[in-house]
Amino acid sequence: MSGLHVLIIPFPAQGHVIPLLELSLCLVQHGFKITFVNTEHTHNRVINALHGRSIGDGIRLVSIPDGMEPGEDRNDIGKLCAHMPKVMPGKLEELIEEINRVEEEKLACVIVDGSVGFALEVAEKMKVKKAAFWPASVAILAFFYSIPKMVEDGVIDTDGTPVKKQMFQLAHDIPEVDSTNFVWSTIGGALSQKTFFDYMCKNIEAVKVTETLIGNSTYDFEPGAFNMVPNMLPIGPLLASNRQGNSVGHFWQEDSACLEWLDQQQPNSVIYVAFGSFAIIDKIQFQEFALGLELTNKPFLWVVRPDITDDAKEAFPEGFQERVANRGKMVGWAPQQKVLRHPSITCFFSHCGWNSTLEGLSNGLPFLCWPYFADQFMDESYICDIWQVGLRFKRDENGIITREEIKTKVAQLLGDENYKARALKLRKAAIETVKEGGKSNKCFNKFIEWMKAQEPTTSRK
Incomplete structure (x- = not known):
């Protein structure tokens, strides 16, 4: 059929x-x-x-x-x-x-x-x-x-x-x-x-x-x-x-120009930052985060949704955009799967949504975890505790993740090759499972056969 x-x-x-x-x-x-x-x-x-x-x-x-x-x-x-x-x-x-x-x-x-x-x-x-x-x-x-x-x-x-x-x-x-x-x-x-x-x-x-x-x-x-x-x-x-193919179903129009910017960066050098479609960051934490990225002294591509904080365009610390102009790029939304595949990306600063987690793992990237709500805290635990391919942050007495904490964890993640090595093993598993004869591929084919069976089965109620 x-x-x-x-x-x-x-x-x-x-x-x-x-x-x-x-x-x-x-x-x-x-x-x-x-x-x-x-x-x-x-x-x-x-x-x-x-x-x-x-x-x-x-x-x-x-x-x-x-x-x-x-x-x-x-x-x-x-x-x-x-x-x-x-x-x-x-x-x-x-x-x-x-x-x-x-x-x-x-x-x-x-x-x-x-x-x-x-x-x-x-x-x-x-x-x-x-x-x-x-x-x-x-x-x-x-x-x-x-x-x-x-x-x-x-x-x-x-x-x-x-x-x-x-x-x-x-x-x-x-x-x-x-x-x-x-x-x-x-x-x-x-x-x-x-x-x-x-x-x-x-x-x-x-x-x-x-x-x-x-x-x-x-x-x-x-x-x-x-x-x-x-x-x-x-x-x-x-x-x-x-x-x-191309990923579809996004709620924001993608800025594909960031891929051309990535082409100009060194291999394995750029921190990719994206917090998904729901996360909201208050202005104080937003500014502290920006200053933390600046302190890393590394190139970064940062997805800043228009609604991620109050007046996102005006929320950056004074002079920040000018100071990072040569190594930082901010976009409203990015073609994430293509970005994560780009050879210039070195790690994924993520909200730990499951789609993003799978996309990062499938590209062998280590993570910096910033969960916001729902299942993201359990995904963070997978990343940091079970798979050991990422790091979580500690908040100060005011509940803020400080610029110094951000700088420290970026240096720790990128300074230890074991995170990358473990991530590459998971990448291999992700590729193998969807190939012809892989576990997920076999399950998908089984599902296709079930759907093509002419008579609908009855519920087990």
């Missing part, structure tokens, strides 16, 4: 849209036709960032409302999670019905982001074959699966509140994380945290009973976590470079 129609639904955040669009492009290469469903707000951002470029043949981008009013803050994850289940399920049903009315268009499968569990319930209701996609580390899914046990053991209350501040670890080869940095404990205020916790608990129940579960990871990176989620098919890392 060929030309099978698949509906794909991400959670409305850039870190979820990008890997699912990457999966879509891979499926198109195998003859599938994709309808990709974003919320209206996300759809508009993706289209605007494309700036007239095509997303690729075989993929149709459509949108449905998220239930929030125009102008409301979509970065408020708790509020978004409260609104989406009220409106989106009905709109998804309408979309599926509309597609299925055309005989040759009927859906073969729905692939749903594990953070949009209600869409799995819609597919179940409409008797459409369904798979869940997990976009973060498998350790995070294992962590969510363990919530009932964590409540039973008195680690958290039933609303997700940590009983006390403590270090928590599911197993010896799974990252240890501070209980105050649990995924939901770092998202907004108390109400947002509880809303997100309840939302994810409901999602995970839907993921658990889905007949097929795929994830953007590989056995080689987190074997311990896979032991706790044995039915996961790892198909990652999902990267545009693996199919010799």
Whole structure:
């Protein structure tokens, strides 16, 4: 069979849209036709960032409302999670019905982001074959699966509140994380945290009973976590470079001129700094960070989103831009996968989002870790404690990472070749697993075969 129609639904955040669009492009290469469903707000951002470029043949981008009013803050994850289940399920049903009315268009499968569990319930209701996609580390899914046990053991209350501040670890080869940095404990205020916790608990129940579960990871990176989620098919890392294409799904228009700037730098010399799509840095810390980069006396490429701090263009320390003009470049958004592949990059100063983590590992780069929220603290632990390819920072008594701390950790990371050597081993594993015959490649082919099977399987409910 060929030309099978698949509906794909991400959670409305850039870190979820990008890997699912990457999966879509891979499926198109195998003859599938994709309808990709974003919320209206996300759809508009993706289209605007494309700036007239095509997303690729075989993929149709459509949108449905998220239930929030125009102008409301979509970065408020708790509020978004409260609104989406009220409106989106009905709109998804309408979309599926509309597609299925055309005989040759009927859906073969729905692939749903594990953070949009209600869409799995819609597919179940409409008797459409369904798979869940997990976009973060498998350790995070294992962590969510363990919530009932964590409540039973008195680690958290039933609303997700940590009983006390403590270090928590599911197993010896799974990252240890501070209980105050649990995924939901770092998202907004108390109400947002509880809303997100309840939302994810409901999602995970839907993921658990889905007949097929795929994830953007590989056995080689987190074997311990896979032991706790044995039915996961790892198909990652999902990267545009693996199919010799361009990454799509960004929310900001990329400044590709920075690649020409990198061409002029020495090999293995430039610090790449990017904190993802959500991180906000207050002005004092922003200025301290800038001065820390200056103190390193090394070339750097720094992604400064317009919304990363108040008045980002005016927030730099006085005279900073002039003083670093010969060795520093600031851009609003960068083609990150191409940047990380560039031979001039020496390390990745990162917020530790899972996509960025996979991209850095796949290019053999050591990390400097600056996590902001959600799963990023567990990813930091993977990087620093399990894989030992990066360093974390210590904050002073005022909660600030000082310029001196930044200078010290940059020197420590780049002065010890063991970090790079370990990173290169992980790079080799990342390349091998997606090659023909590699572990992730075999799992991807198994998933393709499952989707092409004519009769949808029934849920294990």
